[in-house]
Amino acid sequence: MIGNDRLAVRKTYKLYVNGAFPRSESGRTYEVTDAKGHFLANAARASRKDARDAVVAARAAFPKWSGATAYNRGQVLYRVAEVMEGRHVQFCEEVAAGEGLSSSKARAAVDAAIDRWVWYAGWTDKLAAVLGGANPVAGPYFDFSTPEPTGVVAVLAPQQSSLLGLVSVLAPVLATGNTAVVVTSKDRPLPAVTLAEVLATSDVPGGVANLLTGDAEELGTWLAEHADVDGIDLTGAPPKRAMEFEREAAGTIKRVVRPPATEPDWTADPGLTRMTPFLETKTVWHPMGV
Amino acid sequence: MTHVLDPDALSDDARALSVPLPPYRDVTRSDSAFRAFLHGLPGVDQVGAEARVAQLGTRSIKTTSKAWAIDTAISMVDLTTLEGADTPGKVRSLAAKALRPDPTDPTCPRVAAVCVYGDLAGVAREALGNSGVHVAAVATAFPSGRASRAVKLADVRDAVQNGADEIDMVIDRGAFLAGRYLEVYEEIVAVKEACGDAHLKVILETGELVTLDNVRRASWIAMLAGGDFIKTSTGKVSPAATLPVALVMLEAVRDFRAATGRQVGFKPAGGIRTTKDAVKHLVLINETVGPDWLDPDWFRFGASSLLNDLLLQRQKLRTGHYSGPDYVSVD
Numbered sequence: 158m159i160g161n162d163r164l165a166v167r168k169t170y171k172l173y174v175n176g177a178f179p180r181s182e183s184g185r186t187y188e189v190t191d192a193k194g195h196f197l198a199n200a201a202r203a204s205r206k207d208a209r210d211a212v213v214a215a216r217a218a219f220p221k222w223s224g225a226t227a228y229n230r231g232q233v234l235y236r237v238a239e240v241m242e243g244r245h246v247q248f249c250e251e252v253a254a255g256e257g258l259s260s261s262k263a264r265a266a267v268d269a270a271i272d273r274w275v276w277y278a279g280w281t282d283k284l285a286a287v288l289g290g291a292n293p294v295a296g297p298y299f300d301f302s303t304p305e306p307t308g309v310v311a312v313l314a315p316q317q318s319s320l321l322g323l324v325s326v327l328a329p330v331l332a333t334g335n336t337a338v339v340v341t342s343k344d345r346p347l348p349a350v351t352l353a354e355v356l357a358t359s360d361v362p363g364g365v366a367n368l369l370t371g372d373a374e375e376l377g378t379w380l381a382e383h384a385d386v387d388g389i390d391l392t393g394a395p396p397k398r399a400m401e402f403e404r405e406a407a408g409t410i411k412r413v414v415r416p417p418a419t420e421p422d423w424t425a426d427p428g429l430t431r432m433t434p435f436l437e438t439k440t441v442w443h444p445m446g447v
Numbered sequence: 448m449t450h451v452l453d454p455d456a457l458s459d460d461a462r463a464l465s466v467p468l469p470p471y472r473d474v475t476r477s478d479s480a481f482r483a484f485l486h487g488l489p490g491v492d493q494v495g496a497e498a499r500v501a502q503l504g505t506r507s508i509k510t511t512s513k514a515w516a517i518d519t520a521i522s523m524v525d526l527t528t529l530e531g532a533d534t535p536g537k538v539r540s541l542a543a544k545a546l547r548p549d550p551t552d553p554t555c556p557r558v559a560a561v562c563v564y565g566d567l568a569g570v571a572r573e574a575l576g577n578s579g580v581h582v583a584a585v586a587t588a589f590p591s592g593r594a595s596r597a598v599k600l601a602d603v604r605d606a607v608q609n610g611a612d613e614i615d616m617v618i619d620r621g622a623f624l625a626g627r628y629l630e631v632y633e634e635i636v637a638v639k640e641a642c643g644d645a646h647l648k649v650i651l652e653t654g655e656l657v658t659l660d661n662v663r664r665a666s667w668i669a670m671l672a673g674g675d676f677i678k679t680s681t682g683k684v685s686p687a688a689t690l691p692v693a694l695v696m697l698e699a700v701r702d703f704r705a706a707t708g709r710q711v712g713f714k715p716a717g718g719i720r721t722t723k724d725a726v727k728h729l730v731l732i733n734e735t736v737g738p739d740w741l742d743p744d745w746f747r748f749g750a751s752s753l754l755n756d757l758l759l760q761r762q763k764l765r766t767g768h769y770s771g772p773d774y775v776s777v778d
Binding site for chain 2: 383384385386
């Protein structure tokens with residue numbers, strides 16, 4: 158029988174890099190509190206070297222993930238939503254504690270996050286039809302365009318919406334065939350840690366999504382300057398530093414998604430605007446023959 | 448080191464010492480004498496060797512020391528391509544990379560040598576000319592070494608004739624493991640003779656020698672036979688260059704110089720892919736044999752992918768941000 162005198166199991170969460178859960182190379186951790194300031198757990202505070210390792214992992218995972226058929230990618234992502242559904246209660250508790258929401262509002266946010274993931278999973282094999290197609294050209298050519306993933310995308314996840322916002326920025330990157338290095342919300346990282354556990358126990362290959370808990374202000378500059386990162390989503394960047402990150406990203410002509418002035422309403426229909434920035438259009442001119 | 452003694456002047460007491468005194472002229476006079484000498488070498492404490500090299504992973508080399516280590520390591524690389532699919536074009540592009548490893552930065556040092564199969568040594572020589580970058584060729588039925596001595600010697604002469612000024616030979620591991628040490632020794636002596644002026648690196652293929660004691664014995668055979676360098680591996684067998692093996696071989700070259708006055712170089716090859724691995728080797732050299740060996744004339748890395756990692760780290764130090772594989776050449 159377990160009485161109230163049972164010792165609490167205090168958690169120290171780790172990073173999610175290359176399909177494994179390493180501690181931060183720096184050994185740093187920080188305390189995560191709920192909306193009222195009560196201790197929740199310890200989280201690893203990622204350093205620039207963790208970001209570097211995550212980029213190496215994401216680069217290594219890119220050929221296989223981008224080379225998978227769109228149909229297969231959709232199935233793998235749908236499987237993630239299935240596992241999220243199994244963790245529904247845990248997500249609700251973490252979102253409620255971190256964002257200070259009532260349990261019904263937290264449940265609505267988690268439902269919306271899982272639905273959002275399913276929605277993006279469904280897009281994988283439809284993008285080519287919607288964004289690509291045959292082009293009418295003058296000459297004996299069959300000319301067509303297809304969207305192709307950009308590569309390794311760094312994502313600074315929203316600071317406020319810890320699960321729905323995170324899913325809304327991560328899922329489009331993965332659905333389009335890119336691999337991701339995500340810096341989670343600094344003060345509300347626990348739903349992201351649980352999502353990492355979901356990713357690790359679903360069929361997403363290691364390295365495709367890497368989640369770093371820590372400070373976007375500290376890591377953003379290293380990711381923006383990193384020559385092996387092809388795109389960066391600055392949604393969760395601190396407003397004062399966002400322009401600086403954008404300037405640094407220009408040094409290696411990265412695709413950049415600028416941060417909104419204030420965090421948007423994530424429940425709104427996202428449209429295609431978060432998928433198109435990290436797609437390249439490849440156009441092929443195929444001779445018609447005789 | 449100077450105390451080279453004339454063995455003929457030794458007293459009977461000195462002859463009875465377990466470790467023979469220099470210049471070891473007598474230890475190779477018969478198979479049994481050679482075996483007695485080699486098995487009389489002090490045993491290697493394997494656990495101690497592993498514990499010693501494990502300490503290296505806990506070091507942190509930063510800023511100016513790191514920059515020095517990277518440049519030093521680049522200047523020590525034997526840029527290697529040993530594939531069945533090698534072409535003259537690939538060797539030429541490798542030679543171009545050897546001369547200018549980082550085309551965006553003229554301050555980047557050259558590598559020490561380009562290492563190819565013997566038939567392509569001529570192509571490498573033509574591309575490198577008198578630049579000072581050496582042409583190394585593997586010979587003696589590399590990598591297995593399974594051919595008759597006549598064929599091996601012909602292989603060596605052919606590579607030298609094609610323009611190689613360094614020969615990487617493999618020892619006969621079959622003979623070594625069967626205990627026919629004198630045969631291994633005589634083969635190295637014959638190859639050294641066939642090399643003429645070319646430097647001889649003797650590959651022990653430590654991954655096939657089973658124990659560290661065997662590594663020490665093979666090192667001594669190679670050094671006694673006149674090898675200018677001892678080299679860990681062909682790169683075709685795993686494990687290749689591990690740090691405990693490097694430690695044992697470095698101690699062997701240190702002891703050999705102390706005993707005979709002749710300095711022998713050391714080349715780990717195979718499996719060294721990252722800057723961190725390279726820096727660990729540099730630290731190990733400095734702490735085992737001292738700075739005399741921290742020179743491309745006495746220490747080399749046999750590697751192909753290591754150079755790109757060194758260049759990426761170098762670019763990181765120079766620019767302050769992380770570089771990527773798109774900024775170095777694909778070999």
